[in-house]
Amino acid sequence: MPSSIHVSRRRFLRQTGLGLFALAGVPAWAQAMTMPTGPKLSPNKASPAFVPDVEIELVARQSSVAILPGQPTRVQQYVARLVKGPEGTLTNLPGSYLGPVMRLSKGQKVRIHFRNELSEPTIAHWHGMHVPALMDGHPMYAMDPGETFVYEFEVLNRASLNIYHPHPHEMTGRQVYHGLAGGILVNDEEEAALGLPAGEYEIPLVLQDRRFDADNQLVYVRHMHERMMGFHGDRILVNGRPDFAVEVASRAYRLRIMNGSNARIYKLGWDDGTPLTVIGTDGGLLEAPEVKPYVMLAPGERLDVWADFSGRGVGSQMVMRSLPFSGALPMMARRMMGEMMHSSLPLGSDYPLFTVRVTRRVSESPSLPRRLAKLSRYTLADTANPDKPLPLEISEGPMSMLLNRRPYAHDDLQPFERIPLGSIQLLEIFHGHGRSGEGMEHGGGPGMGMHGGMGMMGHRGMGMMGGHGGGMEGGMGMMMSMAHPIHLHGQSFQVVSRTVSGAVLEDYASVREGFVDSGWKDTVLTMPGERIRLIKPFQDFKGLFMYHCHNLEHEDMGMMREFSIE
Template identity: 50%
Template sequence: MPSMINIQRRRLLKFTGLTAAMAAVYPFLSYAEGMIGMGNQASSDFDPDVEIELKQEVVDIPIFRGPETRVWKVFGKVLRGPETAIVNHAESYIAPTIQLQKGQKVRIILKNNLPAQSILHWHGLHVPSKMDGNPMYAINQGQTFVYEFKVLNRAGFYWYHAHTHSVTAKQVYSGLAGLFIVSDQEEQALDLPKGEYDVALAIQDRTFDDQNQLYYNNHMMQRMQGFLGNQIVVNGQPDYVLPVASRAYRLRLLNGSNSRIYKLAWDDGTPITVIGVDGGLLEHPERRAYIMLAPGERREIWMDFSGKAVGTELTLRSLSFDGSMSGGMMGGMHGGMGMGMMGRMRGRMMGGMHGGMMSGGDLPLGGDYAVLKVRVSKQVQAQDKLPERLSAIKPLRLQDAANADSPRNILLSMRHMSALLNGRSYAMDDIRDDEIIPVNTLQAIAFDNGFSGGMGMGGMMMSMPHPMHMHGEQFQVLKREIDPRFRAGYETVEAGFVDSGWKDTILVMPGEKVTVLKPFNDYKGVFMYHCHNLEHEDMGMMRDFLVK
C-alpha cells in the first residue's frame, strides 16, 4: 500500500504543475482543491434535507464459525432527516444502504479511519464533478470529505463503492461498497411490492483462508482476468437463503463482484421478469430465459411465489456460457476454447500456486453454479398483479447527437500487461482533445472490443469481456454489433442482454462493438469512464472526460 501511495504522490507533483495552465484554459476547474489528501468541507450556503455521516473503520465481524473476519467496513448515522435514510448491516461487511427521495438535498460526511487513502464514488448518480468520487479527491487516514448534492436521478437501484486510484479492487473487495436506493412519485404510484417484499441483493464472490480471512493476491493472472473467488456471497453472507412468503416480490440484483459475470436463471425454468435496470424501471416488463449481469450492473426483477407450498425451494443459478477467448489467433491456438474451460485451467494452476486456494478454480468464469436459494417459509393471501406499464422513458435519438456522423470510438485492449482505452492508460493529468466534451450535449459513444480489429497482447490476440461504466448522467443503448468470428461464443450470452431503459454500465463481449447515446448535461468538470472489471481499472483501463 505505501508504494502505491508514493506513486500517487509523484503523479500529483506532475499534476500540480499543470494547475495554472489548466485553470487558464478551463477556469471553472479548481484542481488545487482536488489534490489527494486535501479533503472537502461543508458549504455554509448548502441547506441539506438529509445529512449522513459515514465512517470507514477496520473491524472484525463474524461470517463463519471460528475466527472473525477482518474487513474494511462503513458505518452510517443520520444526523438530519428521516432515520430511514440509513440502514446499517451490523453482521455483514456490506456498507450501509442509503435510501433517499428524488429532489432531496443531501450532505454526506465521509470520515476515513482506515490505514490508507480512500474516496467513495456514487455509482449511477448524476452529481457535480467534485462530488463524484474521482480518485484525485482521495483523503488520508483521519481526514474528512464532505459531499453535497441534490438527488436528480429518477427512482432506481444505485450503489456506491471505493474509487481509490490503483487500489479500487482491493478496497471494494475488503468491504467498501453499499447500496443506494432512490424513490420518486412515479414509482410510488405503482402497486409494486414494498417493505419486506422489496429485497435488495448484492451478489459477490470471495475467497477465505482457513482462518476465515479474506484472501486476495494480486498475481499476474488475477490482474489480467480479474479476481475470481471460490465462494458466492450475497449481502456479505455465504450460502445465502432468502425466506419468502407465497406472494410477489421485487428483487433488486447488484453484481458487486470485482470481475465475475453472471448468467442468472431460475433452476425450475421460470422465466426472469425484468422490471428495471441500472437507471430505474423499464417502460414495460421484459421476460428472459436468463439475464446477463456484469460487474457494476443492476437488474430489478418481479418474482411471484404465490401458489407454492411452504418448504418449496428455488435456486437462482449462474449458467454456463462462453466468455470467449475464441476468434482470431486465439481461436486458432485453442480450437475455440471458451472462457469456461480457460477459467478451469486457470483455477487449477492457481490452486497449485496457492496451496489449494483456487482463485476461481471451484467457480470458473462461465461455469454453472448456485448463486442463492429461495425458500417459501409462510403462506399469505395477496392479490399481486404486475403492471403492464411501469414508466415513461423518452428515447434518445442518434440524429440529436452532437456527433451523429462520427461517434466517439473507444477501443478496448489488453496489451503488454496493461489494460488500455484507445491505447492509453490512466493518468490524472492526461485529458486528450478527443476526451473534451461540450456541456449540455448528447454524444454517441462506441465501445469497440475487437470488432474493428486492434485488440492484442504482444503479438497475440487476447480479448475478454469488459463491463464499461461512465460516470455522470446515464445513457441509452443504440446498437450492438458482433464480429462473425465470435458469433458462436456470443450466442451463449446474447439472449440475456437487457438494453432497454437507462444504463450506466454495459457489457461489451469479445469481438463486439456497443454504441450508446449519453447526455452530458448540467455539470462541467472531470467525469471518468472505465472498465468495471476492477482489476482492469486498476491496471489503467480508465480515463477522464472533461466536460466544459
C-alpha cells in the first residue's frame, strides 16, 4: 500500500504540473538531461582555396577577472588575436570578461581559427550571421579540449550587431553564463552613407544578470525551478561590469544594446520618461526611426538606439531602467512558488541598468536621418505556403520544455522541417501544449490542445479561458505558459503579425507597445497567449540549421529543433 500511494502521488504531481515545484529541490548533479546529441564530427580544417581578407585566432579558455571588490571571479573567456585584416577589427571591452567586439564589413572573407582550451567540449555559433551550415556552430561539431575548428565564410549580412557564443548541447547556458559571449558589428556602404555616430560615439552595451557567492564566484542553477523558469541573477552587469556608467558629451550617440542574459527579459526605458528612438533591430537598420515609450528586449535580441543628449547640461544624468511588466512567468509559478521565486531582482520589477552622465559640452551634433535603409518587404504572396504556415509550437510541462512536441534529437526531422532550398516560408509560433513525443501535422494550428491527463482537467475541471478554442488557454496549459524568445538560425525573418486574446490581455498590455517588428529579426519574444506569424527566406545554403528557445536553460533542456534545407 505505501508503494502504491507513493506512485499515485508522483503521477498526480507530474500530471497536474505541481511536480514542477515538488522537484525544484533536485540537486544540480541530477539535472543533466540525457537527450541524444548526434554524431561527434571531426573539426573543420582550413581550405587552401579560401583566401581570407580577415583572419582571427580565437580561444576559449579558463580565466579570472576582477568584477566585484575583493577576490577575482573565475570565468570562461574568449580571447582573440588578429592575424590578418584592417586595424580596428578587434576591440576589447575594458576590464571585461566578455570577448572582443569583432568589426567586419559586408563582402569580407573571414577565417577564424577557434581553439578549445576549456576542460569540456564547446563550439562557437555566430548568432545572426548568414553562413553555411558547416560554419554555423551546430552542436554536432562540439570540439573536445585541445581541438581547433576553422570557420571560413563570406560576410553576407547587411550592417547589424550580431553575437558569437557557445552552442554545445546541454552546456550552452552554463558556458554563456560563465562568460563566453562577444559581439560582431557588421558594416556596409548603405549604413556608412548615413553618417551615424561612430567611434567613441557608438557604444556597445551588453546587458547580463549574474549571481555571486560570498567569495565573488558565479552561482548557477541551484534548483530545478531555476532551470524550468530560466536562470535569473540578482545583479545587473553591463559589459561585464557592475554599476555601469557612461560619460558622454552633449550630442547624439548610437547605443548598440544586446541582451546577453540567459533568461532575463528587459523592458528598456529612460528614468525621466524620455522616449527611445529606435533605428535598428537584430538584422540591422529600420527603414525609418521609430519612437517608443519603452522597448522589450529578450535574450538574444539586439537594439540600435539613437540617444541625443544635446541641450542637456554638464552634470546632468539619465538612467536606463528595466520598467515594470507582467506575464512573462507562468501563473502557476507566480501563485504557487512563493518564496522559491524570491529574488532581490524579480523578473518584471523596476530596477536600474546603467547611467549616462553628461560630462562635457559640444556645439555640434549629427541630425537623425528621416530615412535609414531600404528594406525589401515580403508578403504572403511571396511565400511557398501562404495557407499552411510551418508550425513552431511551444509547449511547457513538468520537467519538459518542447518545440513541436518533441525534444531535441539530432536528425529527428519531421516532414515539415524539411525546407526546399531557395524557398520563402510562412511560419507561425504559438502555444499549443501538445502531449510530449507526439508527431504533429504541418500547420497544426489553433485546435491542437492537450490530450489526456491535464488536457482533461483543462476541459472538465477548470474550463476554457477564452481565445482560439482549445490550445494553451485551457486550464493548466494556461497556468504553465510563459514567455519564450524564439531564435531561428540562418537568414533573418520579418514579423507579419502578432495576435493575442483571452485571460492574458491584462498582462500583455504591460508589454505590447515595446515590440519593434518593422525590421529584420532573428529572435522574437513570444508572450503567453500570443501567436506570431513571420516570413523567413531559406536561401544560399543547404544543411541543418537550428531553431530553439533562447532562454538558454530551456535550450539545454531540449527546447530546440532542426530545419533541413534541401
